[in-house]
Amino acid sequence: MTTTRKDNGRPRADARTGTSGGARRRAKGSSTLASERREHLVKLAAELFAEKGYQATTVRNIADEAGILSGSLYHHFDSKESIVDEILTSFFDELAAANQAALAEGGEPREVLSELVRICFGTLVPHRAAIMVLQNDWNYLKQFDRFDYLNKAEAETERLWVGQIKRGQESGLFREDIDPKLTYRMIRDTIWVTVRWFQPEGRLDADGLADHYIKVLFDGISQHR
Amino acid sequence: MTTTRKDNGRPRADARTGTSGGARRRAKGSSTLASERREHLVKLAAELFAEKGYQATTVRNIADEAGILSGSLYHHFDSKESIVDEILTSFFDELAAANQAALAEGGEPREVLSELVRICFGTLVPHRAAIMVLQNDWNYLKQFDRFDYLNKAEAETERLWVGQIKRGQESGLFREDIDPKLTYRMIRDTIWVTVRWFQPEGRLDADGLADHYIKVLFDGISQHR
Amino acid sequence: MTTTRKDNGRPRADARTGTSGGARRRAKGSSTLASERREHLVKLAAELFAEKGYQATTVRNIADEAGILSGSLYHHFDSKESIVDEILTSFFDELAAANQAALAEGGEPREVLSELVRICFGTLVPHRAAIMVLQNDWNYLKQFDRFDYLNKAEAETERLWVGQIKRGQESGLFREDIDPKLTYRMIRDTIWVTVRWFQPEGRLDADGLADHYIKVLFDGISQHR
Amino acid sequence: MTTTRKDNGRPRADARTGTSGGARRRAKGSSTLASERREHLVKLAAELFAEKGYQATTVRNIADEAGILSGSLYHHFDSKESIVDEILTSFFDELAAANQAALAEGGEPREVLSELVRICFGTLVPHRAAIMVLQNDWNYLKQFDRFDYLNKAEAETERLWVGQIKRGQESGLFREDIDPKLTYRMIRDTIWVTVRWFQPEGRLDADGLADHYIKVLFDGISQHR
DNA sequence: CATGAATGAGCTTTCATTCAT
DNA sequence: CATGAATGAAAGCTCATTCAT
Known part of the structure; x- marks a missing residue:
């Protein structure tokens, strides 16, 4: 063997x-x-x-x-599924680790949330393929039991984000009239879906994108004097 | 005949x-x-x-x-492609018409933009399948010439949104430090991607979702005293 | 009914x-x-x-x-086969009748044979489709029992031609060193196959073609002093 | 590779x-x-x-x-078409080479023409299938661009034959009152079409057929004292 | 007579996978 | 490790034909 x-x-x-x-x-x-x-x-x-x-x-x-x-x-992989599995796993593992680290570092909810956003955008380049697959093919892949673990990982991530949002609301930093879970989902989707058009060589790199989004996310697009 | x-x-x-x-x-x-x-x-x-x-x-x-x-x-359709084409076309036609109507009505950029957002969320239920296909299968479908018209329609929609965002910036309503095109794309994606988890029977219906998003979009999630 | x-x-x-x-x-x-x-x-x-x-x-x-x-x-025909059957039957019936008439008229073998050749070429225009089908699709159609009658008709035609060739040989008009059956087949094929390229509007019409062929058939392409 | x-x-x-x-x-x-x-x-x-x-x-x-x-x-071939393509190509390549060789050898037009006839008959056994396909299925296959090369090859062959016939006419060997192109086509068709009934095991083999045909072709079926 | 809907069998082709060499 | 040949299941699609309306 x-x-x-x-x-x-x-x-x-x-x-x-x-x-x-x-x-x-x-x-x-x-x-x-x-x-x-x-x-x-x-x-x-x-x-x-x-x-x-x-x-x-x-x-x-x-x-x-x-x-x-x-x-x-088939000397290297036992199926096509196992190849994509490897791609996705390595992405999720890295993301989870980074998220944990951000949490561990602590700080105000706004800081933590900003860091989580930055982490997400940061995976756009090194894990482009995984995110692309998740965006385009998850609807197909989810039918296979072998990928159930992705749902679990996602649930854990959600728990983590929602926790920070609620903490921000409780401390009066974030508005009371937003739904934490809903807000998380929108943030999540908004970030990942950029993979479809994001060009690292373009005007804005991943960090630039993150900064732009953080601005809008926290303060909206309206002019606040 | x-x-x-x-x-x-x-x-x-x-x-x-x-x-x-x-x-x-x-x-x-x-x-x-x-x-x-x-x-x-x-x-x-x-x-x-x-x-x-x-x-x-x-x-x-x-x-x-x-x-x-x-x-x-095949008594009814030429091909599998022509079925999905019909689904997408009917969605795009309706969306374009509604967008035009919103534009025609005029109003402040914030009002127009809000209406555009509401229109998008409003298609979530009647055109769920089309949007789902666009989210999940566009990467595949785009390779066929017959769907080129979708790119054109999207370009037209972008022109329209970006125009409103710029108008808002010029009139001092929207922040100067956001990128209109980037912002449009994020709005667009954030809305459509909800089709993946949105449940019309859930806590929030499409209108509720729209309202929630409009709040966040214009003013962010931060508490502004 | x-x-x-x-x-x-x-x-x-x-x-x-x-x-x-x-x-x-x-x-x-x-x-x-x-x-x-x-x-x-x-x-x-x-x-x-x-x-x-x-x-x-x-x-x-x-x-x-x-x-x-x-x-x-299917109100007019009970199958695709029956349509082609009709096309072929009408051709064969007419050909057989014309052949019989030529025989009945009598004359020297060379005259009769010339007439038979002329009859064949004469069907090229009015029965183009039937001949085309016979040339191109007979290999497929022959598998169906319903077309067996075509073989019988062809056998009868062969009997008739071969008879004339033999008569010509016996009377010393035609060379002894040619095989009647073989010769018939070659004549037959040479004529019918022209349907593939024959253009009635071209330089030679069907009669012209017939004359040309009769010349070559009887006397060859060599210059005979 | x-x-x-x-x-x-x-x-x-x-x-x-x-x-x-x-x-x-x-x-x-x-x-x-x-x-x-x-x-x-x-x-x-x-x-x-x-x-x-x-x-x-x-x-x-x-x-x-x-x-x-x-x-x-499909491990071996791209498509059904590519199989028949291979059959036809190998036939045409061999035929063209043999024709070229005959031409190169030179000789009187009658000799060259005889040799060309013999070459054609000579392919009847080894390339029976290709010739059969050409006789029966060309009308269908010609619609595909991939077989255009066959038309070119045929045109080249025609050029070659017609050249010899004209040479024979100019040197007074062949009759003036025959049409070279027409004559070529009839010779060509007469030979290939035999594939439908030719049985190599029969009374005459391919060489026998060729000899028989050459006799008739040059001197006709009439008795020339 | 014609329509419109459907059948049912079959077509060429694709593709993940297996396995002896 | 890689090849080359094959599997087996399924895919999108075609087409002659039937039949109630």
Whole structure:
């Protein structure tokens, strides 16, 4: 048995931290190479999923891009689903970690919320494909049990945001007449959906977008003298 | 020559205005009946597209829902594409008309913008399927030339919104430090994306949602003394 | 029951002679009108079969051409096969009659053969479609029992031609070293296949073609002093 | 990059000359084997096309004959069209090469023409299917752009034949009162159409047929004392 | 006679996946 | 690890034909 991960596609803890256990086990480091190959394939697939959509991307498309035959992909992944799973998992894991860190740092609700917004916008470039898939293909992917964990992660995120909004209302910082849950959803969607047209090379980069949005979010578009 | 429309799937003018020319022909009643049957099928398809997505919905799914065989659908439509085309066209036509009407009525930019927002939220229920398809399947559909007209319609809508935002800035009503185009896109996306979780039977109906969003949009979530 | 012929598609004797029995039965002559309508439809179908081929021509193509719906064709014919059957039958009947007449007239084998050749070329215009179908679609149609009669008719024609060739050889008019049956087949094919490129409006009309071919057939292309 | 040819179906030069480049690569042997499999499938398809016609032969028919599923054929070919394309191309390439060789050898027009006739008859057995398809299905296939090259090839062949006929007329060998183009077409058609009834096992083989036809062509069927 | 709706069988093609080599 | 061949299920679509109205 090799260390190649074909089982569930969910990265094990050590795979994410970068301290590959495989390297320790294999003097020659071949499993690390394998892992690099694997990550390369995931990246290629991600690009295609982002561009054409998950369903419209065939495993042959991915294989072609990698210069191999479609059947050969199954040495690295046990299904097309497991590839996208890997893309999504890595995104969610990173996001959750960043969110936790922001929370841990503490501060006024406005500061925390701003930081959460900035974190979201910050994933737009490194996790473009995952967000694109979530925006375009989630309606399809949600039917598979294997992706249930995404709903759980999202619920947890919602809990966290809504908590901050309520805290802001209680401390008199935020208006009383807004619905925390509703407001969270709108913020969330507004941010993620930008992935469809956002161009990192454009006039505004991700940080610029975040700043712009934070302004509007907290104070609206009206002129307040 | 028959009245069955299989050609381009784009509704004729009289079909959109509501003063159905077909009604006048009702003497034989067949053309109206045919049109009703057709509309019924479109509705069934729309429901399925909304729920499962365009690609994941098979023509057999649609036919099953209608209690006929898949081949029989082709008596009414040229192709699967032409069905979704019909759904989208009817949405865009109605939206464009409503937008024009709002513009024509005039008023301060804040009033016009509020009305535009309300119009958008107002389509959430009657055109749920079209909006759902646009959110979930546009990335796929855009590759087909036949849907190019949607891009044109969207460009026109953008022109209209951005015009109002700029007018508001010029008259000192809206902040100078927001980007009109960017702001429009965020508003647009924030509204349409709600289709994914909006439940008309829930706590807030479409009007309630609109009001809530208009508040946040103009004045932000911060408490302004 | 009307006099409309839906049964086997093979014209009854009186239908071919032109002295329509139907006219006698119906004072109003409606059946004659029906017959004209029917013949018109056959003509339209023939044109399409000639141009696109039998298989590639759909009953909808035919109906479209006639300005009716495909189902309506089945009031006149009981199947697509019966339409082509009618086209072929009328061709073969006329050809057989002309051949018989040529035989009956008698004369030297060279004269008779020339006449037979001329008859064949003479059908090129009035029976273009039938000949085209026979050239292009016979390989497909032959599988259906209903067209077996065409083989019999062809066998009879072959008997007749071969008889003349043999008679010519016996009387010393034709070379001894040619195979009668083989020669017949080549003559036959050479003539009919011209339907693919023959243009009645071109440099040579059907008679011109016949004369040209007769020259070559009897004396070859070599210069004989 | 693999050696499997799915692109245009037109054989590469080395595949036609017989000095298979694949043979050199035989070390692994896979590419040669693949090519053999492919050729085998083409042969099976050719047989079916010849017997039932191109349109009437389904890809399932072909797959059944090969003992595989219809979808599996698409591992080897792009489409049904590309299979027949391969059949026709290989025929035309070989014919063109043989014609060129005959021309290059030179000789009196009568000799050259005789050789051309013999070449045509000579393809009757090895390329039976291609010729059959051309006779029966060309009327259908010609509508596809991909087969335009066949028209060009035919035009080139015509140029070549007509040139020889004219040369014969100028040198006084052939009669002046025959139309070169017309004569060519009749010769051409007379030869190819024999594919419909020619049986290599019969009384005359392809050479016998050719000799018989050459006799009639040059000197006619009349007894010339 | 014609319509309009539907049938039912079949079509070519696609595609994720498997597996012996 | 990769290939090449195949599977098997399903996809969108076509078409001759039927039949109640």
